[in-house]
Amino acid sequence: MNIVTDPKTLHEFEKHSIKVEKISRRGILKGLGVAGGLVLAAPLMSRQAFAAYQTGASKMPHGVVVDPRVFVAIAPDGVVTIIAHRAEMGTGVRTSLPLIVAEEMEADWSRVKVKQAHGDEKTFGNQDTDGSRSTRHYLIPMRQIGAAARTMLEETAAKRWSVPASEVKAQNHEVVHAASGRRVGFGELANDAAKLPVPDINGLKLKDPKDFRYLGKGQVSIVDLHDITTGKAHYGIDTRLPGMKYAVIARPPVTGGKLKSFDPADAMKVAGVEKVIEVKGWPWPSKFQPLGGVAVIARNTGAAIKGRAALKVVWDDGANASYDSVAYRKQLEEAARKPGLVVRKEGDAEAALKSADKVVTGEYYIPHLAHVSMEPPVAVANVTGDKVEVWAPVQSPGGTREDLAKTLGIPEDNVTVNVTLLGGGFGRKSKCDFVLEAALLSKAIGAPVKVQWTREDDLHHDFLHTVSVEHIEAGLDKSGKVVAWRHRSAAPSIASTFAPNVKHQAPFELGMGLIDMPFEIANLQCENPEAEAHTRIGWFRSVSNIPKAFAVQSMVGELAAATKRDQKEMLLELIGSPRIVKLDSVKDPWNYGEPYDSYPIDTARLRRVVEVVADQGKWGRSVPKGHGLGIAAHRSFVSYVATIVEASVDDKGKLTVHQVDTAIDCGTYVNPERIQSQIEGAAIMGLSLAKYGEVTFKNGKVEQNNFDTFPVIRMDESPLVTHVHIVPPGPDTPPSGVGEPGVPPFAPALINAIFAATGKRIRSLPIGKQLET
Amino acid sequence: MIKVKINGQEQSWDGDPDLPLLWFLRDEAGLTGTKFGCGEALCGACTVIVDKQAVRACITSISDVAGRDVTTIEGLHPTGDHPVQKAWRQVNVPQCGYCQAGQIMQAVALLTDNPKPTHDQIREAMAGNICRCGCYQRIETAVHLASTGV
Numbered sequence A: 001m002n003i004v005t006d007p008k009t010l011h012e013f014e015k016h017s018i019k020v021e022k023i024s025r026r027g028i029l030k031g032l033g034v035a036g037g038l039v040l041a042a043p044l045m046s047r048q049a050f051a052a053y054q055t056g057a058s059k060m061p062h063g064v065v066v067d068p069r070v071f072v073a074i075a076p077d078g079v080v081t082i083i084a085h086r087a088e089m090g091t092g093v094r095t096s097l098p099l100i101v102a103e104e105m106e107a108d109w110s111r112v113k114v115k116q117a118h119g120d121e122k123t124f125g126n127q128d129t130d131g132s133r134s135t136r137h138y139l140i141p142m143r144q145i146g147a148a149a150r151t152m153l154e155e156t157a158a159k160r161w162s163v164p165a166s167e168v169k170a171q172n173h174e175v176v177h178a179a180s181g182r183r184v185g186f187g188e189l190a191n192d193a194a195k196l197p198v199p200d201i202n203g204l205k206l207k208d209p210k211d212f213r214y215l216g217k218g219q220v221s222i223v224d225l226h227d228i229t230t231g232k233a234h235y236g237i238d239t240r241l242p243g244m245k246y247a248v249i250a251r252p253p254v255t256g257g258k259l260k261s262f263d264p265a266d267a268m269k270v271a272g273v274e275k276v277i278e279v280k281g282w283p284w285p286s287k288f289q290p291l292g293g294v295a296v297i298a299r300n301t302g303a304a305i306k307g308r309a310a311l312k313v314v315w316d317d318g319a320n321a322s323y324d325s326v327a328y329r330k331q332l333e334e335a336a337r338k339p340g341l342v343v344r345k346e347g348d349a350e351a352a353l354k355s356a357d358k359v360v361t362g363e364y365y366i367p368h369l370a371h372v373s374m375e376p377p378v379a380v381a382n383v384t385g386d387k388v389e390v391w392a393p394v395q396s397p398g399g400t401r402e403d404l405a406k407t408l409g410i411p412e413d414n415v416t417v418n419v420t421l422l423g424g425g426f427g428r429k430s431k432c433d434f435v436l437e438a439a440l441l442s443k444a445i446g447a448p449v450k451v452q453w454t455r456e457d458d459l460h461h462d463f464l465h466t467v468s469v470e471h472i473e474a475g476l477d478k479s480g481k482v483v484a485w486r487h488r489s490a491a492p493s494i495a496s497t498f499a500p501n502v503k504h505q506a507p508f509e510l511g512m513g514l515i516d517m518p519f520e521i522a523n524l525q526c527e528n529p530e531a532e533a534h535t536r537i538g539w540f541r542s543v544s545n546i547p548k549a550f551a552v553q554s555m556v557g558e559l560a561a562a563t564k565r566d567q568k569e570m571l572l573e574l575i576g577s578p579r580i581v582k583l584d585s586v587k588d589p590w591n592y593g594e595p596y597d598s599y600p601i602d603t604a605r606l607r608r609v610v611e612v613v614a615d616q617g618k619w620g621r622s623v624p625k626g627h628g629l630g631i632a633a634h635r636s637f638v639s640y641v642a643t644i645v646e647a648s649v650d651d652k653g654k655l656t657v658h659q660v661d662t663a664i665d666c667g668t669y670v671n672p673e674r675i676q677s678q679i680e681g682a683a684i685m686g687l688s689l690a691k692y693g694e695v696t697f698k699n700g701k702v703e704q705n706n707f708d709t710f711p712v713i714r715m716d717e718s719p720l721v722t723h724v725h726i727v728p729p730g731p732d733t734p735p736s737g738v739g740e741p742g743v744p745p746f747a748p749a750l751i752n753a754i755f756a757a758t759g760k761r762i763r764s765l766p767i768g769k770q771l772e773t
Numbered sequence B: 001m002i003k004v005k006i007n008g009q010e011q012s013w014d015g016d017p018d019l020p021l022l023w024f025l026r027d028e029a030g031l032t033g034t035k036f037g038c039g040e041a042l043c044g045a046c047t048v049i050v051d052k053q054a055v056r057a058c059i060t061s062i063s064d065v066a067g068r069d070v071t072t073i074e075g076l077h078p079t080g081d082h083p084v085q086k087a088w089r090q091v092n093v094p095q096c097g098y099c100q101a102g103q104i105m106q107a108v109a110l111l112t113d114n115p116k117p118t119h120d121q122i123r124e125a126m127a128g129n130i131c132r133c134g135c136y137q138r139i140e141t142a143v144h145l146a147s148t149g150v
């Protein structure tokens, strides 16, 4: 499936697009309970989801809730309200998950209202919106919820007409009895349907996919589209409460640093500043607890920012005051050149490298990266007595609630987390430090407080993407076949944010491109040398896949060059035969939290995305002089993605990306239009990190401040065109990730393209000025 | 007392005359459609229109706009049906949507100035507006669509 973003084709979307704003607001839900809707008597919480395949959903904190009474309400006027329990940060999940329910219950989408769930995992099940797993964990549960609601409506109508339930059918917001031509709307049935018990989810009949009206079609716009284009959409930054104060915080510039002393006098002189107070900090590492510092509280954000600039603060920098990115890189390089903890071993790579006819070595560096979501961290909190209510753009509403309860020392039932839209997340907003800050301040001053992070705060105090050196040696025999492969990955771990003295990457990091490497090579060894963190490390969209895919797929390009072969042929040869990869030698193989039976590493699917992108993207086409084509393929978040980049470099070193083609196999999908937008965006994010992405430290402090020193790609440098090719799923192929897997293959495909264009091999990101010589 | 017309309505301010227009709009006037992204005229999230020109509200002080006409995303069109807004919806531009008010205001200013911009002119005129989600391809398509009439 291939959707083009040209204006003519997109015109079609308009015709089908949904006018949510026209929906009647009558008979709306009260809170998340139901007003005259589907209220059911017998308490029954179904937690087990039958499916043709199993997912890791039930292993997530609080698991899955499959219960129409929790997720669906039908008002007497027929408006169906469906709960979105995941956070919307741009992937479209707030539309996609309710759409699945609507599809399965035969609701007319134009009469559906989406309501955002607050943070409450006991009620809604797990709400962590990360790991590209919302659709893969919820396709079946959401279908079951819809099917249960549909079944109850059908039974109610059948009873009313005294006909067997098998003779009636829900159809477009009505139940119809074809034999007699009778029909009745969902709204009229709601009250009686609510009196029925919820049917056993395991006995439910799901719709035949060939009858789908919405799923897989890509003709439904996101529910917030109109509000976004009119400025009405409510993000974290947009919450306003009566009597609310505005705060910015000066935080210790070095991770683990502390406040020594401060002088508020000059800050207090700034017009609009009302208070200057200390904010409690936790010793590092402290998971997502606030860093502490001094808050300036004012009548508006502008005054708070101006007041902070006038504040005098003395810090105690602590143990990380000597963190220096230049020196640290050398340390990582040294570590990666020596043996490390062996995390995967097949055959004898040492011996095979020694006896190889030729050894190709590549050492790749990727620095720290910052998320810089367009909306910097921001939160509003209102503490009253032993209760707190927050409004915040969080990816983890449930975790935020738990952390608020712990931080304030109150029961979780006293914590209300209202989830706003997120102005981007990319993993940053999985960490709720900024929400905890707002709560502490509100408690301290006895009024609602908004804590606003500036862009400088965001860059200085991010939970950064790790920094890594990836060292790969590949041994070839006389025929040019790769017979040995050793990959050492040295990078500080995200686990260091949770516990002291962490020296090795966690299984979930090793499983993102190191131990799950799919190549068919007889002698293979993966090692993880030690590395210690000196700042807060966190998840960044696609996480460890970025450095690992960059290294592995760059090495494919290097091997193609060394053996004078076509990149794509080299890639397919390394992937090898269509098979399920066995990871027997890996002690703790991590598979994105999914059971390997449902989501194995299937090289046939990886080969297929390579073939599809080569075919659709016309691999091997002749390109103008000075242009080059590069290819890369990577499996992450249990999806398969391959990308071709056409790039050129002019005589002044100016890089242009002329065309991007990406093929994705994400199994069964819900909204191909949003898959396309995610992949288009992934190319931009991939280009940003490849060309510019770098956060550096000197004397323990981040050297970048804003978009001038941490540039991201702007429109004038963005790819001239990006094509997305969605590989049609096989029957019953489980859904897999979309939000993240588009990112990892981009940088190596670009670097391979630059090599094809110029003969120059970039091994250290960002590209920066490296092409200018 | 500073007086300024915002979306056709007279507003006044007797606080700090250096207060950035952005924070006046958002925190004092309650017009939250205009967004904060950098505070340094580097991202375009705060773009508003002052007397037909796109202006970065984060570095424009309230006194700079005294006596002038400021239009924010809320005041662009009473039902949200400005041709640029319609084009944005037609192309399904937004991902997270946070940058889009600024993008739309910039596009409106561009099309006022140059009703039929070329591909290169669009890419250049919109380069001051960052979209971290990476909606550029669709923004470009939408501006083009708006310029040819929706």
Ligand code: FES
Pocket: B035, B036, B037, B038, B039, B040, B041, B042, B043, B044, B045, B046, B047, B056, B057, B058, B059
């Ligand atoms: S906030 Fe004004 S340009 Fe970024």
Ligand code: FES
Pocket: A090, A374, A423, A424, B094, B095, B096, B097, B098, B099, B100, B130, B131, B132, B133, B134, B135
């Ligand atoms: S849509 Fe998210 S920043 Fe532009």
